[in-house]
Amino acid sequence: MGAAFWIVNAAGDTVSLASQGYAAAKGEELLFPSVAAGPEGNGIIAFTLTGADYFPSTAFGVISKGSNGLVHNTIYVADLGQAPQDGFTEYLCIATSSQCPPFSYRPRWGDYTWAVWSGGKIFFSSEYIQYPACSDTAFVSDTTCGGTRDPFANWGTSLNSVSLGE
Numbered sequence: 001m002g003a004a005f006w007i008v009n010a011a012g013d014t015v016s017l018a019s020q021g022y023a024a025a026k027g028e029e030l031l032f033p034s035v036a037a038g039p040e041g042n043g044i045i046a047f048t049l050t051g052a053d054y055f056p057s058t059a060f061g062v063i064s065k066g067s068n069g070l071v072h073n074t075i076y077v078a079d080l081g082q083a084p085q086d087g088f089t090e091y092l093c094i095a096t097s098s099q100c101p102p103f104s105y106r107p108r109w110g111d112y113t114w115a116v117w118s119g120g121k122i123f124f125s126s127e128y129i130q131y132p133a134c135s136d137t138a139f140v141s142d143t144t145c146g147g148t149r150d151p152f153a154n155w156g157t158s159l160n161s162v163s164l165g166e
Contacts, residue, residue: 003033003045007065021068023061025075027052030059036115036122041065042164046115046124055081058126058158060115078124079158083133086154112157125159 002024009018018041023030028051037043042064049059058079061070115124133154134145143151 001029001031003030003047005033005035005045005063007037007041007043007063009065018065019063019067021063021070023063023070023075025049025051028054031056032113032126034113034115034124034126035063036117036124037063038117038120038122038164043117044115044122044124044162044164045070046113046126048113048126048128049075049077050081055083056085056127056129056155057081058124058128058160060124060160060162062164078160078162079128079130081129082131083129083154085129086133121161121163123159123161125157127155128158129154130156130158 002022004022005020006017007019009016023033023045028049030045031048031050033045033047035043035045042062044060044062046058046060048056050056054077057077059075059077061075062072063069064071113124113126115122131145131148131154134148138145148154
C-alpha cells in the first residue's frame with residue numbers, strides 16, 4: 001500500500017496541477033497518509049509505516065512542486081515503533097461473508113494522520129506503537145504494563161515537526 005499525492009497551484013481564480021506522484025516502500029505499508037506544504041510548494045507526506053521491517057512507526061517523506069515521488073526516494077522515521085499491535089482493540093468485520101471471512105477483525109489504530117504547515121514548519125502526527133510489548137504474565141498482573149499502555153490498546157499518537165526552509 002502506498003500514497004498518491006497531487007500538488008496544486010492556486011492563484012486567484014486559477015487552479016492548475018503542478019505535480020503529482022506516488023510514494024511506496026518495497027515490502028512495507030504506508031497507512032493513511034496526510035499531506036501538507038508551505039507557500040513555496042515544499043511539503044511532506046506523513047503516514048504510519050509498517051510491514052516486514054517495521055513495527056507501526058511514525059514516518060514521512062519530503063515532496064516538492066516538481067517531484068513525482070518522494071525527494072531522493074527517502075522515507076524518514078520520526079518515531080520508531082517498538083512492538084507489533086497486540087489485537088486487543090479490533091473492529092469486527094460486519095460486511096457480507098464474500099467481503100471478509102467469518103469473525104475477521106481489523107485493528108483500530110493507524111487510521112489517523114494529520115499534517116499542517118504553520119510558521120515555517122510542518123507539524124504532523126500519526127499513530128505508532130511506542131513501547132515494547134510486555135509478556136502475558138506481566139499483563140495479567142498489571143494491565144497497563146507499568147504505565148506503558150491502556151488495558152485495551154498498545155498504540156499511541158506521535159506529534160512531530162520538520163522545517164523545510166520555507
